[in-house]
Amino acid sequence: MLRISRSNYDSLRRHGEATYPYESCGVLLGQVNGDVRVVTSVARCGNTRKDSPQNRYNIDPKELIRIQRGGRERGEDIVGFYHSHPDHPARWSPTDLAEAHWFGCSYVITSVEKGRAVTTNSFELTGSEENGKKLVDEEVEIDLFMGRT
Amino acid sequence: MTKIHIPTPLRQYTAKQADVQVKGGTVGDALSDLTARHPDLRRHLYTEEGKLRSFVNVYLNDDDVRYLQKEATAIKDGDNISIVPSIAGGRS
Numbered sequence: 001m002l003r004i005s006r007s008n009y010d011s012l013r014r015h016g017e018a019t020y021p022y023e024s025c026g027v028l029l030g031q032v033n034g035d036v037r038v039v040t041s042v043a044r045c046g047n048t049r050k051d052s053p054q055n056r057y058n059i060d061p062k063e064l065i066r067i068q069r070g071g072r073e074r075g076e077d078i079v080g081f082y083h084s085h086p087d088h089p090a091r092w093s094p095t096d097l098a099e100a101h102w103f104g105c106s107y108v109i110t111s112v113e114k115g116r117a118v119t120t121n122s123f124e125l126t127g128s129e130e131n132g133k134k135l136v137d138e139e140v141e142i143d144l145f146m147g148r149t
Numbered sequence: 150m151t152k153i154h155i156p157t158p159l160r161q162y163t164a165k166q167a168d169v170q171v172k173g174g175t176v177g178d179a180l181s182d183l184t185a186r187h188p189d190l191r192r193h194l195y196t197e198e199g200k201l202r203s204f205v206n207v208y209l210n211d212d213d214v215r216y217l218q219k220e221a222t223a224i225k226d227g228d229n230i231s232i233v234p235s236i237a238g239g240r241s
Contacts, residue, residue, distance in 0.1 A: 023239060032157075049239070056239035061206040061213065065231050068154070077167075078157050085240040096238035101204050103158040107238075128161075 001139045002080065002106045002122045004028075004039040005146040011042050013117035016084030016110045022053035027064065028080035028106060029071040037079040037106050040146075043067045056095070057083045080106030080122075087112070090119040092135045100125045100135060107135060151179050151224050154231045162189040176209060177220030179230055194232070206233040 008028075015024040025047050030040040045063050049056040059081070068078060081102070085093075090111040092100075100107055103125050110120040122140045127133035150170045155163050163169055164187075171182040184191040194205055201207065207214045208231040214222050224230070 025236070027236075049237075052239070055241045056237070058235070058237040061208060061231075061233040061235065062211060064233055064236065065208055065211070068231075072167075081236050083238060088240040093238070093240050095241065099204075099235065099237040099239075101158070101234035102156065102236070104161075105158060125158075 001036045001141060002028075002039065002108070003036055003141045003143055003146070006142055006144050008039055008042045009120070009140075009142050011044075012082045012108065013110050013120060015044050015082075016086075016112040016117050017115055019047070019053075019084065020112050020115045021086045023047055023049075023055065023057040023084050023086060024110075025057040025059055025083040026081065027059070027067050027078055028082060028108065029067070029074075029076040030079045031075075031077065032079060032104075038146075039079060040076055041071070041074075042082070043071075054086060055088075078102070078105065080108060082108035082110065084110045084112045084117075087114070090121040092123050097133070097135050100133065101130075103128055103133070106138065108140075150226060151228045151230060153179060153183050154229065156232055156234055158234070159190060159193060159232065162193065163187045174223060175220065176207060176214050176222045176224060176230065179224060180207070180220065204235040206235060207231070208233060 027043040028039045030038045048058045090109045108122045123135035173179040
């Protein structure tokens with residue numbers, strides 16, 4: 001399961017609207033608590049797939065290292081990633097599965113139709129080997145009080 | 150000693166350590182030392198032919214070793230190596 005605050009949830013959805021008609025992408029940082037990945041911050045990334053940004057995304061590893069470093073200073077780890085599907089359902093594609101390598105992490109997908117974020121779903125990459133890996137539907141719990149004091 | 154940062158999904162093979170201190174004069178030596186200490190990591194980093202898997206990025210500090218001297222890239226004490234599986238996909 002993925003637990004995320006309303007503000008972080010809204011942030012990743014708004015990112016998909018901002019980059020429309022191109023795919024947005026970013027990193028989910030937080031902690032793993034048993035079977036729950038708790039997102040405590042969201043880092044927006046650039047999409048390096050300038051050749052086909054309407055249906056592909058790629059995060060620059062250098063940007064990821066920078067985000068990872070910042071997260072560690074705050075006690076956060078990478079718990080997942082997000083991207084958008086412009087004018088396409090919020091379901092994982094064969095490309096999404098083939099390119100997913102972070103086992104045990106969440107892959108969040110938001111459908112953006114005509115510039116508006118519609119559906120957001122999350123999938124856990126299960127398995128431990130490239131052969132037999134799966135993206136499995138997982139519950140998203142939007143925590144209205146998380147992050148508030 | 151050089152520190153290798155282990156990404157979250159691979160920590161199950163390093164006894165949950167996020168960083169592993171290794172020895173060696175090159176990136177290849179450092180990775181060999183890492184997989185000697187944690188043998189279960191090897192098949193996740195390398196193909197059966199012994200090549201680094203195409204989706205496994207290895208960075209020395211802020212540089213992709215593919216654009217340096219790959220695994221022959223020299224390292225010195227205090228360097229940081231990061232293993233970063235790629236993050237990509239798309240709607241179709």
